[in-house]
Amino acid sequence: INRFDYDGDYGTVLNRFLIQAAIGCPITVHGTGGQTRAFIHIQDSVRCIELAIEDAPKAGERVKIFNQMT
Numbered sequence: 540i541n542r543f544d545y546d547g548d549y550g551t552v553l554n555r556f557l558i559q560a561a562i563g564c565p566i567t568v569h570g571t572g573g574q575t576r577a578f579i580h581i582q583d584s585v586r587c588i589e590l591a592i593e594d595a596p597k598a599g600e601r602v603k604i605f606n607q608m609t
């Protein structure tokens with residue numbers, strides 16, 4: 540199955556915020572909240588998720604890795 544990382548090490552802030560909102564947990568910011576990596580527009584992130592859902596691997600297929608920056 541594909542991974543949906545929501546932790547502070549591998550998960551994106553969007554993934555973490557989605558999980559926190561879904562379970563009713565207050566949204567948390569790590570560190571100072573300053574962004575140090577590339578920004579991804581929310582519409583691009585949603586489109587990436589949409590493409591992953593539309594082209595989900597069949598049983599037994601290898602996991603597909605999507606890089607939202609490329």
